[in-house]
Amino acid sequence: MTTLGILGAGQAGSTLARAAVAAGYDVVLANSRGPETLVEISCQLGSRASAASVEDAAAAADFAFIGFPYTPSHRLPDDELAGKVVIDNNNYMVWRDGNFPVVDSGLKTVHELRQEQLPRSTIVKAFSHVQFHARFEVRTPRDREPALLRLARPAGAPDRKALVVSSDDLAAVELVTRFYDDLGYDAVDNSPLSESWRSAPGTPMWRRSIDGQNREELIRNLERAAHPGAHG
Numbered sequence: 441m442t443t444l445g446i447l448g449a450g451q452a453g454s455t456l457a458r459a460a461v462a463a464g465y466d467v468v469l470a471n472s473r474g475p476e477t478l479v480e481i482s483c484q485l486g487s488r489a490s491a492a493s494v495e496d497a498a499a500a501a502d503f504a505f506i507g508f509p510y511t512p513s514h515r516l517p518d519d520e521l522a523g524k525v526v527i528d529n530n531n532y533m534v535w536r537d538g539n540f541p542v543v544d545s546g547l548k549t550v551h552e553l554r555q556e557q558l559p560r561s562t563i564v565k566a567f568s569h570v571q572f573h574a575r576f577e578v579r580t581p582r583d584r585e586p587a588l589l590r591l592a593r594p595a596g597a598p599d600r601k602a603l604v605v606s607s608d609d610l611a612a613v614e615l616v617t618r619f620y621d622d623l624g625y626d627a628v629d630n631s632p633l634s635e636s637w638r639s640a641p642g643t644p645m646w647r648r649s650i651d652g653q654n655r656e657e658l659i660r661n662l663e664r665a666a667h668p669g670a671h672g
């Protein structure tokens with residue numbers, strides 16, 4: 441049994457928990473307010489889900505998911521996450537997070553900053569360009585499902601979509617590729633982390649996050665991205 445530790449059980453974290461449980465993973469959910477605030481959601485998810493402190497969720501995890509934005513002052517459970525793959529789905533949003541000149545200039549990606557924050561873990565950027573909420577424009581009843589669930593398809597389906605994975609570590613890319621497959625997605629490897637600006641907010645592939653894109657479209661859209669340093 442594989443356990444996914446979800447640190448930050450908001451819109452993204454709780455939806456990922458739902459998808460992971462349906463795919464046969466155990467999940468341990470955490471937030472900054474304590475496990476007692478997550479009893480309801482973990483009960484709804486069933487026996488494969490539980491709630492814990494951030495430290496205990498990180499310790500229980502075979503791999504982890506950080507479902508909150510990057511903040512330089514964060515104190516993350518680095519001992520408990522040491523040696524583990526940590527998925528970072530953050531999108532750098534200046535209006536929400538403030539601005540980091542080193543990211544704006546293209547010198548580093550926000551995911552490299554997260555890697556510096558957790559030097560003993562292996563950061564993987566993934567899931568940052570699939571919506572964890574309903575489609576804003578509801579055309580059919582299925583549009584009320586979060587896109588992560590609505591767009592999922594079994595392997596080989598003609599309309600299967602693909603998601604991006606970026607890391608400095610091949611084994612971590614392989615782990616997330618298997619996880620994507622279990623959740624109903626193909627993967628496109630856009631490594632290393634320093635290349636992950638290609639899937640940042642506003643890029644051609646990111647603008648296709650509502651209804652997704654297949655592997656070929658995703659590869660083409662990643663190639664079309666303009667480096668942030670090119671903006672001056």
Ligand SMILES: NC(=O)c1ccc[n+]([C@@H]2O[C@H](COP(=O)([O-])OP(=O)(O)OC[C@H]3O[C@@H](n4cnc5c(N)ncnc54)[C@H](OP(=O)(O)O)[C@@H]3O)[C@@H](O)[C@H]2O)c1
Pocket residue numbers: 447448449450451452453470471472473494506507508509510514529530531532567568569570571572573
């Ligand atoms: N929502 C989407 O569709 C979507 C899509 C792609 C990427 N993302 C990315 O996913 C991340 C989360 O977005 P969201 O929409 O899920 O936000 P959200 O609904 O606000 O969820 C964030 C959660 O993280 C928890 N949290 C905050 N700081 C924490 C900490 N230090 N330790 C543990 N838990 C903490 C918060 O709960 P407490 O306040 O109780 O701790 C909250 O439940 C963002 O980086 C966003 O860019 C979101």
